[in-house]
Amino acid sequence: MHHDRHTPVLIVGGGTGGVAAALAFADAGQRCILVEPTDWLGGQLTAQAVPPDENRWIEPGGYAQGGTARYLAFRQAIRDWYRAHRNLTPQAAADPRLNPGGGWVSRLCYEPVVGRAVIDALLAPHIQAGRVATLLHHRPVEADIVGDRIRAITFTNDRTADRVTLAADLFLDATEAGELLPIVGAEHRVGSDSHADFGELHAPPGPADPLDQQAITWVFAIEHRPGERHTLDKPDGYDAWASFVPQLTPPWPGPLFSWTICGEALAPRDLAMTPWPDDPADGTLELWRYRRVVDRAIHAGDTPPADVSLVNWVQNDYFRKPTLIDNHLERDAAYAEAKQQSRCLLYWMQTAAPRHDGGTGYPGLRLCPQVMGTDDGFAAAPYIREPRRLDALTVITEAHVGADQRRSAGHPDLPEPATPAAEPFADSVGIGHYPIDLHPSASGRNQVYVDACPFRLPLSALVPKRLTNLLAAGKALGVSHIANGCTRLHPVEWNVGESAGTAAAACLDAGIAPHALAADPARVADLQRKLTAAGVPLSWPWER
Numbered sequence: 001m002h003h004d005r006h007t008p009v010l011i012v013g014g015g016t017g018g019v020a021a022a023l024a025f026a027d028a029g030q031r032c033i034l035v036e037p038t039d040w041l042g043g044q045l046t047a048q049a050v051p052p053d054e055n056r057w058i059e060p061g062g063y064a065q066g067g068t069a070r071y072l073a074f075r076q077a078i079r080d081w082y083r084a085h086r087n088l089t090p091q092a093a094a095d096p097r098l099n100p101g102g103g104w105v106s107r108l109c110y111e112p113v114v115g116r117a118v119i120d121a122l123l124a125p126h127i128q129a130g131r132v133a134t135l136l137h138h139r140p141v142e143a144d145i146v147g148d149r150i151r152a153i154t155f156t157n158d159r160t161a162d163r164v165t166l167a168a169d170l171f172l173d174a175t176e177a178g179e180l181l182p183i184v185g186a187e188h189r190v191g192s193d194s195h196a197d198f199g200e201l202h203a204p205p206g207p208a209d210p211l212d213q214q215a216i217t218w219v220f221a222i223e224h225r226p227g228e229r230h231t232l233d234k235p236d237g238y239d240a241w242a243s244f245v246p247q248l249t250p251p252w253p254g255p256l257f258s259w260t261i262c263g264e265a266l267a268p269r270d271l272a273m274t275p276w277p278d279d280p281a282d283g284t285l286e287l288w289r290y291r292r293v294v295d296r297a298i299h300a301g302d303t304p305p306a307d308v309s310l311v312n313w314v315q316n317d318y319f320r321k322p323t324l325i326d327n328h329l330e331r332d333a334a335y336a337e338a339k340q341q342s343r344c345l346l347y348w349m350q351t352a353a354p355r356h357d358g359g360t361g362y363p364g365l366r367l368c369p370q371v372m373g374t375d376d377g378f379a380a381a382p383y384i385r386e387p388r389r390l391d392a393l394t395v396i397t398e399a400h401v402g403a404d405q406r407r408s409a410g411h412p413d414l415p416e417p418a419t420p421a422a423e424p425f426a427d428s429v430g431i432g433h434y435p436i437d438l439h440p441s442a443s444g445r446n447q448v449y450v451d452a453c454p455f456r457l458p459l460s461a462l463v464p465k466r467l468t469n470l471l472a473a474g475k476a477l478g479v480s481h482i483a484n485g486c487t488r489l490h491p492v493e494w495n496v497g498e499s500a501g502t503a504a505a506a507c508l509d510a511g512i513a514p515h516a517l518a519a520d521p522a523r524v525a526d527l528q529r530k531l532t533a534a535g536v537p538l539s540w541p542w543e544r
Contacts, residue, residue: 003144003152003167007033007133009504010153010168012140015043016490017474017497018174019119023070024501024534026131030508032501033166034132035155037139040373040380041123043176043474044490045074046115049219049310049372049379051106051291052490055433055454059097059107066433067491068498069535077118078110092298101293101308104285109293111308112221112380113373138164140175143184148468150184170504170514171470174497176381177324178388178476186464187391190324191443192481200398200482201405202436202448212443212481213324214386215317218339219379220346221293221368223306224275230366231350232343241344242352246319248446257348261314264449273349274356275365276307287313293371308371312383314439314447316342322442324388335382342378385439385488392478393518394425394460401483402436403451416542419451425458427524428538429499429531432457432492436485452486454540459527460518462500468513473500495536502531 009025011018014036022034040047057066058075067075079098082088092098101109126132138155144165145151152167173180181188192212195203204212246252253260253268263269272286276296280286287309294308318338325331351361367377374380389395398405406420414421432455438448461478462471472478475488477496486492506527507517517523528538 002165004164005033006167007031008168008508009033009170009172010166011035011172011174011473012153012180013043013174013176013474014041014134014136015047015174015176015474016045016493017500018043018172019123020070020494020497021172021174021473021501021504022126022132023122024498025505026126027534028502028505029131030505031131032133033135033168035135035138035140035166037137037158038381039136040116041134042115042119044383044493046112046119047380048383049112049221050312050383050490051101051103051109051293051310053434054106054108054489054491057433058491066431068430068495068537070498071491071494072535074118074122074494075108077122078108078114081114081118082110087300088298089300098298100295100298101291102289102295102298103292103309104289105291109291111293111371113371116373135164140180140183145185148466150467150469153180153183169469170507172473172500172504173390173470173476174474175476176384176387176474178390181388181390181476182326184467184470186467186470188476189389189391189481192441192445198395198397198399198480200480201402201408202398202450202482203480204445209443211322212441212445213322214441215319215439216323216335216338216385217312217317217383218335218342219310219312219383220342221308221310221371221377222346222365223294223308223368224362225306225364225366226277227364228366229363231363232347235340235343235347237340238344238347241341242348246440248440248444250446252446256315257345257352258315259354262446266446272356273353275309275362278356308368311342311345316345317439319440319442323384324386338382339378386481386484387474387476389481389484390472390476390478391465392461392472393463393465394458395478395480396455396458396461396483396487397480398436398482399423401452401455401486403453406453414454414540414542417454419453421543422453422455424539424543425456427459427518428456429459429462429503429528429536430457430492430495431455431537431540432487432489432495434486434489434492436482438482438485448482448485455486456539457487457492457495457499459499459503459524462496462503463514463518468515471500471504471514473497499531499536502534502536503527506530
């Protein structure tokens with residue numbers, strides 16, 4: 001196979017983990033190429049339009065160690081961008097914990113276009129210095145492999161159909177769906193694991209189910225202009241979506257397009273949506289402010305911008321068909337259906353949704369392309385929660401991180417918080433925390449939402465069992481289907497990428513493969529010292 005270009009490290013996927021890997025690798029003085037199938041870098045932080053789902057220690061003050069220093073710097077850069085580019089009230093500008101959108105899902109809800117600008121600015125010095133090269137609109141399609149070693153990856157440009165083959169010493173998989181894994185022949189898992197595989201408390205009792213794949217979501221942004229009419233033309237397929245009742249186990253309470261959903265305890269739960277200019281009752285966790293990314297109240301001047309909310313709700317979770325499939329035409333067709341579902345949901349909200357003040361429909365809801373940085377106001381890419389998962393040297397399971405399972409196994413409580421201790425991996429290269437949160441799946445499984453312990457990320461979960469020059473650098477690390485529910489979030493994916501980039505630099509400096517690094521306690525300790533020096537916490541404060 002002809003190789004068009006060689007690079008020390010090839011990072012496949014320019015999402016959250018890929019960006020973090022590139023930053024860490026370039027900071028180590030090394031050169032890499034970052035390849036991304038869309039024209040956005042940042043993944044769920046930007047193109048997928050998902051305000052960061054984070055642990056409760058992420059903010060300054062308290063422990064302030066819920067994320068890496070680079071991740072916290074990204075968050076600070078978002079706030080600095082707003083102070084520099086938007087006319088904020090003095091109170092908002094002075095707030096060190098400024099939340100530009102005021103959404104209650106996260107302490108940092110911001111416009112996707114701002115996240116994109118900040119990501120590009122963080123990478124710019126490395127690109128200008130020649131340490132990072134980016135290749136957009138390219139997806140992996142073929143691999144050159146000799147034995148257990150990858151020599152090169154061939155990519156196709158989806159706009160021109162041109163192909164390019166890139167060779168490297170080390171390859172980092174930071175793809176959104178783990179799509180590199182089957183291409184390079186890496187052993188991996190898709191869908192749910194059987195209870196017999198890992199003995200997990202919440203794993204299904206029957207055989208593993210490759211169709212048990214979490215919903216994807218095509219996010220869109222809306223503002224509300226009361227008294228105006230911005231109703232879409234009736235979308236194709238609307239009647240079918242408006243009457244669609246999910247056939248899930250345990251059962252769903254009724255039509256998916258409804259303000260009544262299945263709550264965290266799998267019981268019916270009524271939600272509210274109270275769009276601007278009305279205010280919800282105090283203490284109401286309602287949908288308009290759930291993922292709001294523009295809060296007009298923090299803007300000064302006579303013409304503040306309109307409130308803007310992102311719609312990433314269970315009502316536009318797409319689980320009709322699996323998307324972790326190798327047939328790109330079928331996958332893209334499912335993606336298109338997911339986007340059409342979201343379009344139908346907006347039409348339902350404009351025409352048929354029960355209003356908070358009586359009546360039906362909010363015709364003043366309008367898509368916001370300027371916030372999304374797209375022509376139509378929909379996200380640049382679908383939000384993919386669950387990838388194919390690497391069969392790594394260590395597979396993180398519910399037995400390592402699940403609070404109920406750790407507690408039933410007799411592990412002692414931590415002094416803070418009052419949960420059992422997670423597995424204290426000695427080869428930790430980072431930390432994370434989030435509930436085990438699985439959305440409804442293509443197999444008909446309803447959601448799973450249970451507690452997880454604040455956990456550590458082992459280096460051995462980034463290293464394949466067989467291939468000698470591949471590292472996981474995103475969501476597709478060695479985790480079970482259940483554990484993915486708490487490792488798929490923004491700061492964890494960033495941490496995985498950053499640690500993979502640092503480990504790749506250590507491997508190249510020493511002239512060794514990732515397996516040799518993972519197998520040598522002295523080399524692992526040296527890597528951990530480098531990570532600690534770069535501001536990557538390896539354990540939680542109360543564990544020390």
